[in-house]
Amino acid sequence: MTDLEAFALELATVAADVSLPHFRTDVSEINKAEPGSFDPVTEADQAAERALRAAIKARYPDHGIIGEEYGEENPDAEYVWILDPIDGTRAFISGLPLWTNLISLRHKGVPVIGVVGQPYIGEVFIGGPSGAWLVTRDGKAAIRTRKCAEVSQVVAATTDPDIFCGEDRQSWDRLKAAVRLARYGCDGYAYAMVAAGRIDVVLESELKVWDWSAVMPLVKAAGGDFTGWDGQMPTAADGRVLAVGNPALRDPILALLKV
Incomplete structure (x- = not known):
């Protein structure tokens, strides 16, 4: 270390x-x-x-x-x-x-x-x-993320679906309908569970830089991926983030968000 x-x-x-x-x-x-x-x-x-x-x-x-x-x-x-x-x-x-x-x-x-x-x-x-x-x-x-590869088998989380507005809420609703299980209310702890191999996806919006900066290197060091909703590194100006335990899930989920 x-x-x-x-x-x-x-x-x-x-x-x-x-x-x-x-x-x-x-x-x-x-x-x-x-x-x-x-x-x-x-x-x-x-x-x-x-x-x-x-x-x-x-x-x-x-x-x-x-x-x-x-x-x-x-x-x-x-x-x-x-x-x-x-x-x-x-x-x-x-x-x-x-x-x-x-x-x-x-x-x-x-x-x-x-x-x-x-x-x-x-x-x-x-x-x-x-x-x-x-x-x-x-x-x-x-710790390592788990390699769930099928969106239909995903355990997903967000802090509160009410954080999503307009088209963002529609994106969350599509993801929730596609996955096996959705959980709420865990804030930053949900990303720790991605790193530990218990949750597969966390999707959030309206985050500040201090909300996501610690969880990004944790998820990536454990074998996952962490991006903005555009597939690029998140920015302070756009608080929409996606964490995935299996990097292979990133593109299918980003595609779901954009439908």
Whole structure:
């Protein structure tokens, strides 16, 4: 494991140590969405990101940082850490252990290391140059996607079908009708299950760069593929992403989306 991968695991511990004590407590929350919508942020989100930023600056002061809660610092640096301190805040405040700490390292614009940590369960998934791994209290084990090759046998996931609007919703409905099973509400944890060989496809839209940067290298290091809906690398301007466990599924599913 490279030094940067090892440091990413250290950051997972930092995020867990700060966020987990707030879970299933009466942690305060603020709705940062427009009236009529709900997009919560809690002290756990903010405290975890502050701790992550402090740890990065102490170890790698020349690296940039992009975080959901506190914005950008040196975003054009060669190395940039991208942070979603608690992905799935709605699950967090509901007491559901499907939220995660998302930590990514981008090199020259491309995410190359990704960490998905679930502190309550005690799981950390990491993907990078050394491969894809699940780290638990019992040790570290390599993980791989599964090679489901038939769309009709796919287990698919999205956080919430209501995130899809207009033609995007029609695309999701076609995919859902074509697969064996669809599951909802897992946020970033669904991509960890792709890497671990339990889910075959995740389709989402309206994502921000901190929502997908950690899961992209994890899925790819485990043997899968991760693209935008156009088949290219996702961009900050277009939050539509597709993760597939078997790269052979990518083109048939992209074709379904465009019908």
